[in-house]
Amino acid sequence: MKSIAVLAVATAVLAACSGGGAQSADGKTVVNVSLDPGLEQGAIDAFNARVAQFESANPSIDLVPREYKWDATTFTTQLAGGTLPDVFTVPFTDGRGLIERKQIADISGQVAGLPYAGKFNKEIAKAGSADDGKMWAVPIAAHGQALHYNRTLFTQAGLDPDKPPTSWEEIRSAAKQISEKTGQAGFAMMTSGNTGGWIATTLAYAFGGRTEKLEGDTAKSTVDSPEMVKALQAVKAMRWDDNSMGANFLYEWGTINQDFAAGRIGMYVSGGGNYGSLKAQNAMKPEDYGVAALPLTGGANAGVLGGGTLAAVSAKAEEPVKAAAVKWIDFYYLEKLTNKDAAVADAKTTADSGQAVGSPELPVFDKAAFDERMTWIAQYVNVPVKQMTPYTDKMFGQPLVPEPTRSTQQVYALLDPVVQSVLTDRGADIGSLLNGVRTQAQALLDKK
């Protein structure tokens, strides 16, 4: 009998784990929702509080939090294996591809019913919409890249933390000074798991370049543009002429955050709203943190690489689950952007649990709605706002350029080894490395 009971429990667990949701024994619609892994207890409490609020407002829905964070390498496995939560998030770059391949559920009907459906920023809405304009995935956050820096290391190096670098020359000299005075990496860069390509593209944009050129239906790879070469040469100079980039050249998103929060990195480039993660996952000390606008050079074409997050629903979800999932997306991700009570409730819960409220972000709707929301939550903002002004004062004025649209992650993956070569091989020939990548990238673009 015991083994039968074990088998029954195992079956139940397997059933609960499989995507697509189901009806629970008491007739409730079960929806698996995403919770960032590795959170501090306060952040988990804040999330659970929101779940409880949702469930009491929707007694027919049973939410089951599941740990999930988009990651280029694990996402495919989960997508293919059908083990994604019913509601999950993906970066803007993946939206169109997932929709074209019908790998996420069509929730456009439910989304169209939301009161603010027509108010999304048009450029941002595109990331989650099919060619016919139907919104299959909902933009929930948008950001531009920024320069994060450690104020304590700046001070130790004799630099003024209130005056972060505003040009690439200043970044270089600050990096050198930090590295010489403190022994830590002055400037560090992500290089692995497609993040090397992501940051290289960010730098190319900042220098006025692009990595693809769309002509009607065809796309031409321009990863070897003179601007990309210039950007990588700037990195190479910091690494080999100044030796100011430390000793780790295999960073990805998680590990670079870790070392930055631990005070081992002076400056690095990442998403402008990164403070929330640094606080929730790496216990970043607020007094150490500073963020500045990415210096743009190279004339009118220079821009800040933008990105963002979409909320999507598993392709396996049935109608009731889809409806409940969109309700959750509305409640958890969007209502706080559009409704005063929800914004205040969310900010209060998050702040009460000791997590960051008020990290820099770009508007998903229009600037007016964004500003209004900031006034609603003003009293709960607990991030070091003043230390973020070098970025927040400039972020709306900088031209935001979307990520490349075709084979984005694959081209990023091709660029990873180039960035790694630049950082680990003194003799790396940037031009010929990029030339090789362009041939391969073009082959990918031609496939589409």
Added chain:
Amino acid sequence: MRGGGPATVVFLLPMLVVFGLFSWAPIVQSVVMSFQETNLVTAPTFAGLENFRTVLADPLLWTAVRNTLWFAVLALLLGYPIPLVAAVLMSEVRRFKGLYSTLAYLPVVIPPVVAVLLWKFFYDASPSGVFNTLLGAVGIGPVPWLQDASTAMVSLVIEATWAAAGGTVIIYLAALTSVPPEQYEAAEIDGASVWGKVWHVTIPRLRGVLLITFILQIVGTAQVFLEPFLFTGGGPANSTTTVLLLIYNYAFANSLGGDYGSATALSLMLAVVLGVLSAIYFRLTRSWSAS
């Protein structure tokens, strides 16, 4: 009952089901998949030999093959003799035998992922890294370890050898107990040195086991994945991208539904190559091991 019967089938059934479900079915399925184009969400389409062509045309394949061979050579140079020497030395000592074999086996007990994370910490390439501090004391370094294409693979092999040697040592130790003590005594009477005893008595006696561990090592190193995946992700600049890591990247590195066709096609090719290699090896060495 010796001839079988319904009871035998009943006893065999659980094993058949488990193997069928978790081993054989996936193998058959991956063979099928290597001829398909599929993202595992929408219906697959037949692709003929296209996946095999894609893989063979990928410039990274030859980098990966070269890296895997390099890993295999380094692992043979380091990983093959060390356990044998350790086992012979340990069998010679009279006291604390148990202690030595426990110490040798200890790394095998540590979960591989934990071991890699620990070594990643040791391999910190800054002058204040653990190994670099130790080496710095005798005037060497700092060594870039994982952070340079020329030293990354060697670093992986050192850790892999440390992690796996214990298991092989135990196998050799067990085999060494089967050597009749009279043969050593006879060799001693004939005036053989320790090295003479090892060469003329131990090695010939261990021949069968040595052949097996050799082919196991080849098969194991051809499938190296954990170390490059966790230590370097294949970097710097693809210098540690192995065949298995490439298979993984085909399938999973592209977040928009991986290329499972190419991944299974390369897996199939690797399996065939290893199968053929093993067959040739056993054929060539059959006479030797039987003698």
